[in-house]
Amino acid sequence: MSGPALDIAARVRAGAASARAVTEATLTRIGAQNPAVNAFTAVLSERALATADAVDARIAAGQDPGPLAGVPYATKNLFDLQGIPTLAGSRIRRDAPPAMRDAFLVRQMDAAGAICVGALNMDEFAYGFTTENSHDGPCRNPHDASRIAGGSSGGSGAAVAAGLVPITLGTDTNGSIRVPASLNGIFGLKPTYGRLSRHGSFPFVYALDHVGPFARSVADLAAAYDALQGIDTEDSHQALQPPELVTPQLGAGLGGLRVARLGGWFARLQSSSARQAVAAVAEGLGATAEVEWAMAEASRAAAFIITASEGGALHLPTLRTRLEEYEPLIQDRLLAGALIPAAWVGHAQRVRAKARDAMRVLMTDWDILIAPATPVPATPIGQELLVLDGVELPLRPSMGLFTQPISGVGLPVVTVPVQRVEGALPIGVQLIGKPWAEALLFRAAAVLEAAGICAAPVAPAFAEGAI
Template sequence: MTSTLTESPAVQRLEAALAAITAAGDEGRRIFTRVYPDTARAAAQASDLRRSAGKRLGPLDGRIVSIKDLFDVAGEATTAGSQLLQGAAPAAHDALVVSRLHAAGAVIIGKTNMTEFAFSGVGINPHYGTPGNALDPRRIPGGSSSGAGVSVARGMADIAIGSDTGGSVRIPSALNGLVGFKPTQARVPRDGAYPLSFTLDCVGPLCRSVADAAATDGVLAGTSDQPLPSRAVAGLRLGAPRGLLFSQTQDAVLAAVELALGQLATAGATLSNESLDDLLGEPFRLQEGGTLVAAEAAWIHKAGVATRPEAYDPIVLGRIRRGQTLDAATYVGIQQARAALLPALDARMAHLDALVLPTVPLLAPLIADVQDEDVFLRTNALLLRNPSVFNFFDLPVLSLPLPSQNGLAVGLMLVGKRGGDRELLALGAAVEALLRVT
């Protein structure tokens, strides 16, 4: 390898990321379950050769990317943050999104830790350890894409790929000061991703800018590299769904969100308070006796729970077993009711460009404070509350970082119209430019 190649941007950034993982010691091993230094170096060198020849493969060429531990990589077992799958057969093929990242020239540095089977928003993992929040390692990272968020926030990757069933991209983004994007579900294929919920699973990026989110979205979705349309804050029609999704919000979070709303209004956005609790509360009312996620997880894990229950995180096991109690008639009823609710919310949002609200209503709590199961479950429910509503309604959603409060991160959530993923990203870029956190 020549000195010129050694000094090239992709190789330099990769070596800095690998050094950061190594320097983190045990914490690095809690953030990543597997690191690929050799293949990553080869990919970075190839990218730099393309760059020097003026032949870039696109905006992700040479970018350092981490992938959540539920995406298949050919030749190795996909453990999905579990002990149960450590002896599973190696994957025969890369997940489709992994193949697309490789084809786009991305440098995949490793697999990141996660909540076992992606089944919580807190980010605790008793098998591989819990990565500490990037802003305060004593605090939770958010989940389920826990290592994903921390890997970007700590400079170990430029972009992380996570999954989002009830907020698992947006929660760690909000708690670690990142941009997180949940696309419309059908936009990004889930082939080769270990499932939690067939109905609600989505795949999206955690990164430092809306531009990176948009570029990654294009690669994951397999669309052509088209620039986002240009939008301005002035003239945007934004609705704040006051009520349920603003309730139980900590003062520091609410203050940051209200300041952002004021800045948007000053810049010319039209802000309205929207009364939507009759619709936004329906996912909770319909699923009081059991959730779609738990019921589908119970089917996915039927054999594992029956034969090796001791291999599961007890809290995850308990949530799966609750899904076993949901009868078929109730499950079908929830699905039918959901199908009717989607166009109802679309109609109520027709006069808006986006909804705007807190991504999560609290600052990251201390890891020590969520060890009790009851406290854990209450915290988990509150973390998932706002994000999960929009998985249920299958709308594209973006979380943007706001200025830190008491040294901790706050997220602002923008909810777009059905199928309007690129429009939401364009709108988000305008809002980001106004509220940019440096």
């Protein structure tokens, strides 16, 4: 079981290719292909080549270069990268001082031998689901450049789907890993809340922020997740949970895992593509039961209030002096969030706790729950409305219909891509697990990949020469 990242690492470790040659090829491809998708906002050529030379030097000296030796990767531009400002997709932070050191997860990837080649486009301050960024331009879906790449980690999704790099890092507050994974047709992981360190990433909502990787294979996603794990004493929000490597468990199969489909809220307001994708995944995992989490809609409402309040409070000092420099799509939302009464937020937190308790009871009988990741495949850039089950809805928030309730209770999710269920565009499905049970989700994803139900090939227009 392998993938493009692990194939690169195997060649570099064996001396069949140098890390420098891989990096040079990656930089050349980014220069040629990135304009079509607008995934990168910064390309760090000097850093990447210097890191590649260091990997090659370790190999020449007979030292272990790490499990991801020579593997190119890139990060959403809200992760600190030493020597450049951490933009978080904004105009305001373009005059921020350069980061003094890399984010913890970047250091973890580098320690594994991976090579950071740049920073990636995103919705401003991670507040969005489409990456139609007014400052850097929209990120375009590699499967159809007229369509969105999702968000807020849109650049992270598009860069992997276009074969520019095999692994990227993103963040997920209300669906910002799962939505781009779905729309770009790749694998993505939102781990359990607190599993991975957020230190060195620009915050959005402390109560809901998650960080995680994207990849084009289950094995590559697992390898990235294994490299990212580690206790960070500087992150006061990280749970002190011992790392659990998932790569050794990928071939274990379903092994009696109890799997069900989520119905109710998760069976409404979606396209036929989403329904077909869920059905295919359910069949592949032998999930015949459908269960309902009655608190789903309430959990989403609570997450909305908590997100708006925390986001508004975080940005209020800057909003008072530089409002017009903010992305037009989020100005009103941040201002409104700053005005939410404390009593509302307290009530939202109580609702969130009840939703979490209800989910805990539900999952005593199940190991994995299946749900759509997005209600529809990628939509045209600039589209404002969706019609789902005869109901007209605002497009941007509706991309989080099925991800946001899960964020509210902090459960781990692996998003798996179901290619071309209907038409030419992929769409994803959420595999939802119990806290700290990421390994079970990876086992299920590996079964689906081995059966050919889920796959993440490079978008056809970019297939030639993909990294």
